Each structure stands twice: as C-alpha cells, then as structure tokens.
Amino acid sequence: MNQQPHASTSVVIGAGPVGSTIALQLAEAGRPVRLLTRSGSGPEHALIERISGDANDATVLTDTFAGAAAVFDCMHASAYDAQVWRRELIPAEAAVLTAAGRTGAVVVFPESVYSYGPVDGPMTEDLPRAAAFGKPAVRAELLVARAASRTPTVSVIAADFYGPGAHVAFAGDTMINPILAGRRVTTVGKVDLPHSWTYVPDLAAAMIRAADDESLWNSVLHAPTAAPATQREMAALFAEAAGVGTPRITGVPAWLLHCVGAVHRSTREMAEMAYQFERSYVLDSSASERRLGLAPTALEVGTKATIATWR
Secondary structure, eight states, rough: OOOSSSSOOEEOOOOOOOHHHHHHHHHHHTTEEEEEEESOOOOOOEEEEEEETTTTTTHHHHHHHHHEEEEEOOOOOOSSSSHHHHHHHHHHHHHHHHHHHHHHHHEEEESSSSSGGGGSSOBTSSOOOOOOHHHHHHHHHHHHHHHHSSEEEEEEEEEEEESTOOOOSTTTTTHHHHHHHHHHHOEEOTTTTTTOOEEEEHHHHHHHHHHGGGSSSEEEEOOOOOOOOOOHHHHHHHHHHHHHOOOOOEEOOHHHHHHHHHOOOHHHHHHGGGGGGSSOOBBOOHHHHHHOOOOOOOHHHHHHHHHHOOO
C-alpha cells in the first residue's frame, strides 16, 4: 500500500451521519479536519474546524481545500427526489472535483447501491452500474462523471445504513423508535428476505482507508458489510440489544406504495426503490474487504452500539 502521510488536513463536506463519523474518526486519530456545512454544524472536537459555507461556491471550496490531501464529499440533496438530485448534486460534485483538482486532493464519496438497479444475485464490484430510471440513473451519472474527472476519486458503495446517528434510514427511526416504544414496526416490502445492512462507522473507516492508499484511487469499492439479515431479524437484534420483547413487523407491499404514489410525490419516490425490499438484496463486500484490509462489524455488535446512542 502507498499510504499518504497523516499530518495534512482533511476536508469533510456535510455533517450527516457519514460526514460526522468520518470527521470524528479522523480527529480521534489525531488528524485535523475542516468540516464544511451551510450552517457550520457538526460534532465538536479540538481537531475539527467547523466552517459555514456553500459547497457550490468556488471561492469557498478553494479556501477550504487549501493544503488538504483528501476531501470526503458527503453532501446531501435538499429532497429525496430524482429531479432535485440531478439539479443539485451533479453541478455540486463538478465544483468539488474542479476545486480538489487544483489542490491535488483525492475526493472520496459515499455511494449507494442504487446505480446497480434491480439485480438477480449478490451485488459485486464488477456488475454494471448503469441504472436508467429515476434516482438510480442520477447515481449512475455521478459515477460516470467521477470516472471521467482528472481529479482522483474513490466511491465507496454501502447498503442500507444503520448505526449511531443514522436516523433517516429503514434501520433507523423507522425500525428502532417503535421497538423502543413497544409498538409494531411498519416497514417496506417483504420482511423475510435477505437484505444487507452497512454499519456507518465501517463505511467511514473504509473511506478514510481509501483516501490514504493511492493504490485504491480511481476505483469503486464496497464498504465492509456483514452477512445479510432479513428485516425481521434486524428488528429482533435491535430488540435484543434494547432488552425488550421481539417486535411484530409488517411490510407495506410495493404495489400499495405505487398506488399511493400516484397522488403523493414523496411516496412515489419511495415506491421507486421498493424493489430493493421485494427481492433478496445482498451486497457482497468480500473483494473490497481484501483490498482495504478491513472487516465488517458484526450485526450483534453494531446493533448494540446503535441502541446505546438512541437512548
């Protein structure tokens, strides 16, 4: 491995669960971080400099990236909507890549499985990432633009998130809040199919490792992800970690989401992705684990840590 020196500053864009976790992992390892958000929010740490600014502003990016060796672009769009993603994320990523290229920084992105589209087996790194509809098509376009950029990039694909701070996720508030309240869990699709879940700290660690190792640049990797668990099994693990009874769980069928989505836009956007819960949806990270030298956190361990932060 051609490891990069760790004294230089890293830039993190976005203070959601992934960006905040990356910033804290870097800072706790003694590495200075500039954390860029519109509001100047984010975790507090002596080595984290929180900066308020617009990541679309070339001047802000140039100033923030000065002297940085790596940029972790964890930017979110303002809405879960394909049109919004295309309008906001494509130009924003282009601006980040241009600014990072001027300073010689590598840009590392967290990425979803969306670009694979519907699959009939485990998702591996050699599958085509060429989905041609809705939100998955936007993710595919972003990956193409990164590959075409002169700025070195790494995209680290994760399955559905879970972990500390991952509230807006199927294995977040949707599942955990009713479990802690002793209520039925209502989720999407078939609850007894294998499904992969990526622990946010494992994704963050993989992104940091990828930035540090030049041999991993200009590649697409899979975040270390444990063996799949059904939604029912995941709910049971959370309940066990919380010391409460195993919850009842119901999945809303995709056809019903599509019916409601005909008149309700946010439901329509959710229905577009319901196929991920209507068939086995498994992310195989074994090849990337070998390249990264990392292993996933066991679901039993990750769910306990997650419940501890929820409470």
